Amino acid sequence: MATLTVPQSVPSAAEDCEQLRKAFAGWGTNEALIISILAHRNAAQRKLIQETYNQSYGEDLLKALEKELSSDFERAVLLWTLVPAERDAFLANEATKMLTASNWVIMEIGCTRSSHDLFLVRQAYHARYKRSLEEDVAYHTSGDFRKLLVPLVSAFRYEGPEVNMILARTEAKILHQKISEKAYSDEELIRIVTTRSKPQLNATLNHYNNEFGNAINKDLKANPEDEFLKLLRAAIKCLTCPEKYFEKVLRLAINKMGTDEWALTRVVTTRAEVDMQRIKEGYHRRNSVPLDRAISGDTSGDYEKMLLALIGHGNA
Numbered sequence: 001m002a003t004l005t006v007p008q009s010v011p012s013a014a015e016d017c018e019q020l021r022k023a024f025a026g027w028g029t030n031e032a033l034i035i036s037i038l039a040h041r042n043a044a045q046r047k048l049i050q051e052t053y054n055q056s057y058g059e060d061l062l063k064a065l066e067k068e069l070s071s072d073f074e075r076a077v078l079l080w081t082l083v084p085a086e087r088d089a090f091l092a093n094e095a096t097k098m099l100t101a102s103n104w105v106i107m108e109i110g111c112t113r114s115s116h117d118l119f120l121v122r123q124a125y126h127a128r129y130k131r132s133l134e135e136d137v138a139y140h141t142s143g144d145f146r147k148l149l150v151p152l153v154s155a156f157r158y159e160g161p162e163v164n165m166i167l168a169r170t171e172a173k174i175l176h177q178k179i180s181e182k183a184y185s186d187e188e189l190i191r192i193v194t195t196r197s198k199p200q201l202n203a204t205l206n207h208y209n210n211e212f213g214n215a216i217n218k219d220l221k222a223n224p225e226d227e228f229l230k231l232l233r234a235a236i237k238c239l240t241c242p243e244k245y246f247e248k249v250l251r252l253a254i255n256k257m258g259t260d261e262w263a264l265t266r267v268v269t270t271r272a273e274v275d276m277q278r279i280k281e282g283y284h285r286r287n288s289v290p291l292d293r294a295i296s297g298d299t300s301g302d303y304e305k306m307l308l309a310l311i312g313h314g315n316a
Helices: 013-024 031-038 043-057 061-068 071-081 084-097 103-112 115-129 133-140 143-154 165-180 187-195 198-212 227-240 242-255 261-271 276-287 291-298 301-310
Strands: none
Touching (some): 013 031, 103 115, 103 227, 103 242, 133 143, 165 198, 187 198, 198 227, 261 301, 291 301
16 A cells, blocks of 8 residues: 555666766756655665665765755655665664654554564664664663563564454453553553554454443543553554554644654655555545645645655656
C-alpha cells in the first residue's frame, strides 16, 4: 500500500549519479533534478545510487547532499535517501539525544516495523554508533517509560498469522484486571504488549472489547494528562492499526500553530514505501481534505515538492 511512484524504466544507477553530479555543479543547485531522481527511486535503487556515487566520485552522496541543500528540504532528502534501517537507527539515536528523550519516535520504530526490519535497525545502530539501541534507550529513559520502551525495541515478535484464542481470552482478562487496578506499568501488561505477535494482540484486544464492553484505549484514558498512558495508548494503536496512528501524527503536525516539520518529514519519509496509501485515505476521511492539499497549504518551495512527490502526488 505504498504510493511511491517509480518510473517503468529506471535509468542505471551510474546515469542517476551523473545527473545528480550535474545538479550539484555550477552556480546554483538544481533542486528539481534532485527531486526528479531521488523521490522516484525505491530503497534498493537508492542504496545502489549511494554505492555507485561513492565508487564513481570518491564522495559520500549524503555528504554531497548536505553541502548543497538546507533546512527542511535537506532533512527530507537525507532521511529519504538513507536505507530504511539506517534511517530508523538515525531517528532513534536522535530521539535519545533530545533533552526530553523523544519517546514517541522510539515507540513508533519499536511498534510499526516488522521483526526483521527492527532486527536490521538494531544492526545498523550497532554499526553506526558502536553501542546498542537498547542500551541507549535504557540510558536515556527512566521509570515506566524505560519499562515499556526497552522491550519494544528489543522485541523479535512472531510474524505469522496463527492465533491462540484461549490465550487471547486469558490475556484479555489479565489486561482488564491490571487496568482496573490502575497498574498500568505492571510487568504482565507490559509483557503482553511488547512480546505478542500483532495478530495475537489483535485477538486479545477484540476479546477485551467484547468481554468488558470497552476498547482498551478507552479504559487507558483514566487520566488523559498522564504522559505514560498517552504513550501506552499510542503503542497499542501503532501495533494494531498503524495507519490511524500516523494519520493523527500528520493531522497534529499540520494543524498546529506553525507546522511541525520534523513530524511531517518523519512520517512521509518512513511510510512512503509502506502504507502511505492507507494513511492518505484515512486522512481524507478524517479531515475532509486530501493530504496533498493539506501539505501544500502548509509548506512551500522544494520541501513541499519533495513531500508531494513522496506521497505519490501527480507530477511533483
